[in-house]
Amino acid sequence: xxxxxxxxxxxxxxRAGFWPGFLxxxxxxxxxxxxxxxxxxxALVFFGLVGVLLVFGLTESRVLGFTGLSRTLVTYxxxxxAILPIFILVTTVRSLTGDREAGVFEYILGLPxxxxxxxxxxxxxxxCLAAAPVVAAIxxxxxxxxxxxxxxxxxxxxxxxxxxxxxILVFVGLGFLISTITRSVDTAQTIxxxxxxxxxxxxxxxxxxALIRGRMAVEGVVAIAxxxxxxxxxxxxxxxxxxxxxxxxxxxYTVFDIFGRTGFMIWSFVYPAALGLAAALAGxxxxxxxxxx
Amino acid sequence: xxxxxxxxxxxGGGRVLDAVDLTVPAGQxxxxxxxxxxxxxxxxxxxxGEYTYEGxxxxxxxxxxxxxxxxxxxxxxxxxxxxxxEMPVAAxxxxxxxxxxxxxxDIGAVAERLSLDIDGVRKRPFVRLSGxxxxxxxxxLALGRPTRLLILDEPAANLDPAARGAFFDLLAxxxxxxxxxxxxxxxDEIASLVNRVVELERGxxxxxxxxxxxxxxxxxxxVRLETVRAEPSFARxxxxxxxxxxxxxxxxxxxxxxxxxxxxxxxxxHSGLVRAVHLVEGLGEHERSGxxxxxx
Numbered sequence: 001x002x003x004x005x006x007x008x009x010x011x012x013x014x015r016a017g018f019w020p021g022f023l024x025x026x027x028x029x030x031x032x033x034x035x036x037x038x039x040x041x042x043a044l045v046f047f048g049l050v051g052v053l054l055v056f057g058l059t060e061s062r063v064l065g066f067t068g069l070s071r072t073l074v075t076y077x078x079x080x081x082a083i084l085p086i087f088i089l090v091t092t093v094r095s096l097t098g099d100r101e102a103g104v105f106e107y108i109l110g111l112p113x114x115x116x117x118x119x120x121x122x123x124x125x126x127x128c129l130a131a132a133p134v135v136a137a138i139x140x141x142x143x144x145x146x147x148x149x150x151x152x153x154x155x156x157x158x159x160x161x162x163x164x165x166x167x168i169l170v171f172v173g174l175g176f177l178i179s180t181i182t183r184s185v186d187t188a189q190t191i192x193x194x195x196x197x198x199x200x201x202x203x204x205x206x207x208x209x210a211l212i213r214g215r216m217a218v219e220g221v222v223a224i225a226x227x228x229x230x231x232x233x234x235x236x237x238x239x240x241x242x243x244x245x246x247x248x249x250x251x252x253y254t255v256f257d258i259f260g261r262t263g264f265m266i267w268s269f270v271y272p273a274a275l276g277l278a279a280a281l282a283g284x285x286x287x288x289x290x291x292x293x
Numbered sequence: 294x295x296x297x298x299x300x301x302x303x304x305g306g307g308r309v310l311d312a313v314d315l316t317v318p319a320g321q322x323x324x325x326x327x328x329x330x331x332x333x334x335x336x337x338x339x340x341x342g343e344y345t346y347e348g349x350x351x352x353x354x355x356x357x358x359x360x361x362x363x364x365x366x367x368x369x370x371x372x373x374x375x376x377x378x379e380m381p382v383a384a385x386x387x388x389x390x391x392x393x394x395x396x397x398x399d400i401g402a403v404a405e406r407l408s409l410d411i412d413g414v415r416k417r418p419f420v421r422l423s424g425x426x427x428x429x430x431x432x433x434l435a436l437g438r439p440t441r442l443l444i445l446d447e448p449a450a451n452l453d454p455a456a457r458g459a460f461f462d463l464l465a466x467x468x469x470x471x472x473x474x475x476x477x478x479x480x481d482e483i484a485s486l487v488n489r490v491v492e493l494e495r496g497x498x499x500x501x502x503x504x505x506x507x508x509x510x511x512x513x514x515x516v517r518l519e520t521v522r523a524e525p526s527f528a529r530x531x532x533x534x535x536x537x538x539x540x541x542x543x544x545x546x547x548x549x550x551x552x553x554x555x556x557x558x559x560x561x562x563h564s565g566l567v568r569a570v571h572l573v574e575g576l577g578e579h580e581r582s583g584x585x586x587x588x589x
Binding site for chain 2: 020024025035036102103108110
């Protein structure tokens with residue numbers, strides 16, 4: 001008979017619950033992204049965007065009242081609003097729902113990792129990944145501007161970076177919610193696209209049409225604008241650059257009129273952050289109470 | 294170790310598990326058999342706390358949904374279909390070790406026993422490994438962890454004979470203190486690994502029986518084959534089984550006890566070529582004197 005004695009590990013004492021699973025999952029999410037094509041494309045888009053804006057835009061010429069870095073920042077913010085939400089939504093739902101389809105949930109969630117720790121690790125990891133290139137690109141532009149001796153609008157810059165972070169939080173949260181309630185990538189992507197379309201169609205300039213035709217009450221139009229995170233971001237991001245919001249549409253102007261400057265600044269942070277976290281928590285609730293694979 | 298009471302699970306409007314009652318004492322090795330759709334994988338997923346269900350599931354007295362970290366710390370799981378994990382092998386091993394409190398060295402040692410060179414594949418994405426390599430790694434991740442219950446879903450389906458032999462040895466080493474639940478479509482694949490057979494049929498327990506421990510885990514059979522002529526395809530497969538041609542037309546070596554039925558299947562497929570078969574439990578002259586070929 002062959003020697004079949006094998007030293008095998010003995011059951012270990014249970015370690016502290018949340019943090020080992022959270023940290024391991026967070027690290028894995030970050031490491032995976034650096035190997036993934038989506039992250040490379042995502043980072044390239046934002047760094048490329050800033051590069052192009054700096055090459056063509058960082059001059060002292062005045063366009064609609066904006067010059068230098070302010071103009072670059074305003075343009076970047078507006079373009080980001082167009083690209084960021086759909087990019088985050090699609091990559092997030094593809095990643096999570098794709099993992100479910102690929103049997104990854106069955107295997108990974110068969111390990112002794114808490115669902116909360118795993119979910120939080122993936123959520124925080126995904127948020128950091130989505131935020132890092134966007135913020136790094138802005139900071140790169142600032143460094144470039146300082147080197148070139150261009151004035152940096154520090155207050156506006158800090159405010160807009162904060163707004164970008166809560167915008168990212170909203171769409172990562174919504175992405176996680178969609179991923180937990182769907183079973184296939186196709187369904188998840190369709191819901192993500194429709195949601196993004198609804199937000200786009202609820203922007204100020206589109207609502208203007210409804211207002212002009214008189215089919216909606218002003219209060220209704222304003223409420224929609226206030227609840228649309230894209231519109232909140234758009235209005236909030238222009239607040240410091242254009243205090244009278246003359247460049248924006250009529251609902252933004254009305255909103256500003258109702259809230260006042262400080263009130264809207266607070267709303268533009270609190271509401272998206274609350275919406276993003278609520279969506280993420282709702283996703284966690286659905287995940288916990290349903291079948292995991 | 295496992296206590297299921299009235300376990301019922303419905304999926305897509307149909308009952309996949311229907312009031313299953315099953316108690317598995319510690320140390321028992323169970324073959325869970327049944328046709329496709331009998332409910333084997335669903336039962337595993339309930340045990341792993343991945344499915345909601347009616348009734349009660351306990352692993353060592355713990356509810357795997359409410360106390361999943363503590364319950365699953367005791368469980369090593371090998372899925373039937375390898376997950377399409379994009380992460381490199383090293384990242385997967387590290388993750389499993391971190392969340393389960395395992396030692397990476399222990400996982401590597403089991404992989405080595407299965408002839409999987411971890412260093413050679415550590416940077417390769419898991420999904421790019423061959424089917425056999427994936428299976429070996431998943432087994433190493435389950436057996437290299439400090440667990441007391443092994444849930445193995447068709448665990449040896451993609452393994453070559455040598456790796457199967459090593460796998461049986463690894464299970465044999467844990468047979469005294471580890472409960473095992475092994476699923477298969479076919480009882481002959483795993484009969485010699487287990488001491489109890491549970492058959493599921495349409496979500497209910499149709500058969501629950503204990504079996505004799507013949508051809509037990511860790512046993513070895515000495516083999517000698519004589520063929521009437523040389524045949525390259527036969528020679529290749531014989532090499533895969535770890536046999537060596539000691540003389541023209543004569544092959545000898547050893548076969549793991551639990552694998553002997555599969556080995557006889559190989560012999561049967563070449564019955565026109567084989568003149569004589571000798572299959573004796575225990576090591577033969579060659580193996581004892583150090584000249585034989587080990588199956589692992």
